Amino acid sequence: MTHKELAEQIVANIGGTENINQNWHCITRLRFNVKDRDKIKIDDIKQLDGVMGAQFQSGQFQIIIGSEVGNVYQEVAKLTEGKLSETEAPTKKSGNVLDQVFDVISGIFTPILAAITGSGLLKGLMAIAVVCNVLTETSSTYIVLNAIADATFYFLPFLVAFSAANKFKTNPSLGVALAGVLMYPTFIANAAAGEIASLKFLGLSIPMQNYSSTVIPIILAVLLLSYVEKIAKKIVPNSLSIIFVPLICLLVTAPIMLAFIAPLGSLIGTYLEMFFTKLFEIAGPLAGALMGGLMPLIVITGMHYAFFPGTFASIEKFGYDIMLLPLNLVANLAQAGATLGVIFKTKDKKMKQIAISAFIPSVFGITEPAIYGVTMKLKKPFYASMIGGAVGGAIFGTFAVKSFSFAVPGILAVPTYIESGTNNLIYAIIGVLSSFVVGFVMTLLFKFDTGEATSENKISEVNKTNNEAPSKIMAPLSGTVKQLKDCPDETFASELVGKGLGIIPSEGQVVAPFSGIVTMTTPTNHAIGILSDTGVEVLIHVGLETVSLNGEGFKRHIEEGSRVNLGDVLIDFDIKTIQEKNLSLFSPVVITNSPEFLDIVVAVKENEVIEKSKEEVLIVVN
Known part of the structure; x- marks a missing residue:
């Protein structure tokens, strides 16, 4: 699938451009704010070639792409340019205040990280040049x-x-104008000289402060601007709005910003910086170990964006950060160490290839491919990375290791720890190496499925037995037969997933339609994939959009890689639960490797009532 094709599929499965309020991307993920999350076909998106995973986090819909995210985003941007929804559905927004805060901070900082990290890395290279x-x-x-x-x-x-x-x-131009007001040379000069503490404006006192390098004051100011502009547009006639709306916005917002919001934002930044500094003074090793060990979970949930204002406040006031950047560095290198451990230990060829491709980006601070594709999938290596991060974090916390510039927390960020006349760089290197080595060694020591008996190897054995005789697929469900083209889900109806049929179940049980190997399960247990001894791959999807039930009403009886025989119970499900949630019971049964065969023949008639494991429903012609 090309980048353009993948982008088209993503936008279509999100619900089209009319369901998207905002879209942007970070180093590995596409990020969306959507109008109605119920329109998103998350299960279909996860199955797209080129998608590593999809999830709702911090009020956003995130699609993990990996290193190709920039190319895919360019195609998404072309599709959405000028077509995004201007309205949001308040009833669909998360009631979690923290999620909304994380979403705002992420949405602001992610698009400008390129400039921040590029400049930060240049500062590190300059530090090396001075030392040498x-x-x-x-x-x-x-x-x-x-x-x-x-x-x-x-x-x-x-x-x-x-x-x-x-x-x-x-x-945006008014927002930048407000930043210009904050950074106006007269105010900065007065703040630097210290001779003029404040200026009077219509009875308001405007404190003389230097807001360079700050972030909270301007965020709060632009937030106020958004409300002032909406009110101004309501009271000013459309014919005059281009003249008077900007005037009202500046005259109302700028004085309030200078007198109240900017000083308040600066004060918030100061207290954030004081809190983190005090935390490390009181319990440096413990705080470092906790943050270093938990950082992968913090990053996955998007909570790391909550530390951005404090990080910039600390860098602006003291010239360094001791919290987010250092502990993210040890956590990322621990992740790289665990991934290297998987490369050495696994015997699964496919997993080894994935781990090798994920290892190099993780060394440079891009860990999502390693987390989602390797360590979290195998579980034990993920725990090993957390232990490595905790060890490195404890070292960083003990010696109060400082980062002097914002850079992607990878091996190239090490120069940003150079400080003349101190051992800061040495401690940083010790912490980074310790986290990497511990993550690597713990992965080798932990016992996990290394691939000797994985479904991947079993599949290759099964494929060897493939023969020229037609394969018969028995009914995995009891119920009424439907044509696949009548499926309400266009992805199935258009046979993008494969050829097959639909069944409206009358009984809440899925059984094996033949003897073979279970190749795919889902955390929500609503779908299952199975490979026959003759090489036919079948996907059984119970209902539509049932992933939204998060496993409610579903119980799976087998594990991925398990051997099953015809008629073995795979999944139990509650039909009533699906109906109560107003979800479709239409259950596609499709041959996912249809192109490998000459033809797929439906052996039953539409609206015929069938009984599981006793009726022949599909014939696969080799």
Whole structure:
């Protein structure tokens, strides 16, 4: 599937552009804010070639793509440009306040991370050049490079303003104008000189503060702008809105921002920085171990974005961060170590290939392919990575290891730990190596399925027995036969998944339609894949959109890789539960490797009532 085809399938299964409010991407994931999450066919998206996983996290719908996410996003952006929904469905929004906060912070910072991480890495390379006497801090070359690297952080309010305006659906140029007000040279000069504490404006006191490198003041200001603009558009006639709406927005928002919001935001940033600094002063090793060990879970849930304001506040005030960036670094290298352990230990060729391809990005701080494709899938290596992260975090917490610039927490970020006259870089290297080695060794020590008896090997054995005789597929369900083309789900109806038929079940039980190997199960137990001894791959999907039940009313009796015989019970399900949730009982039974065969013949008539394991429903012609 090409990037364009994958993008088209993703947008279609999300519910079309009319169901998308906002879309952006990070290093490995496509991220969406949607109008109605019930329209998303998450199960179908997970099955797309090129998709590693899909989930709702922190108020967003996230699709894990991996290293190709930038290319796929470009195609998604082409499809959605100028077509996104302007309205949201309040009833569908999460009631979890934390989720909404994480969604806002993620939506603001993710689109501008390229500039932040690129500038941060340049600062690290400059530090190496100074230590190696390639550059001096007084040379003109260093001064120019420093301007290039430091501009992003000094003028960070401008980047944040533009991104926040897009997130809050307000005018980006007005948002950037507010950032310009905050960064106006007169205010910065007065703040630096200290001679003028404040200016008076219509009875308001405007404190003279330097807001360079800050993020919270401008985020709060743009949030206020979004409300002021909506009100202004309601009271100003459309014919005059292009003139008076911007005027009202600036005259109302800017003074309130300067007098109240910006000082409040600065104060919040200061207290966030003080909290994290005090936490490490009181319990450095323990705090480091907890954060380093739990960081993979924090990143998976999107909670790491909650630390961004504190991180930037700390870097702006002290010039370094001791929380998010350092502990993310040890966690990521522990993940890389665990992935390397899988490469050495697994005998499953497919898993080894996946682990090798995921290892290199994880070393450079891109760990989603390793987490979703390797360690979390095998479980024990994921635990090993958490132990490695905890060890590295404890070392970082003990020696208060500092990161002096924002960079992707991978091996290339190590130069950002250089500090003249201290052992900060040495401690950083010790912590990184420790987390990597512990993650690697613990993976080798833990016992997990290394592939000797995996379904992948069994499948290759099964395929060897494939012969020229037609394969008969017995009914996996009792119920009424339907044509697959009449399936309400277009993905099945168009035979994208494969050829087959539909069954409206009359009894809540799925049985094996032949003897073979279980090749696929789902956490929600609503679907199962099985490979016959003659090489036919069958997917049995109970109902439509039943993934939304999260396993309610479903009970699976076998595990992936298990050997089953014709008539063995695979899944029990409650028909009443599906009906009560207003979900369709139409259950597709499809041959997922249909192109490998000459023909797939439906052996029963439409609306015929069949009994599980006793009726021949499909004939596969080799």
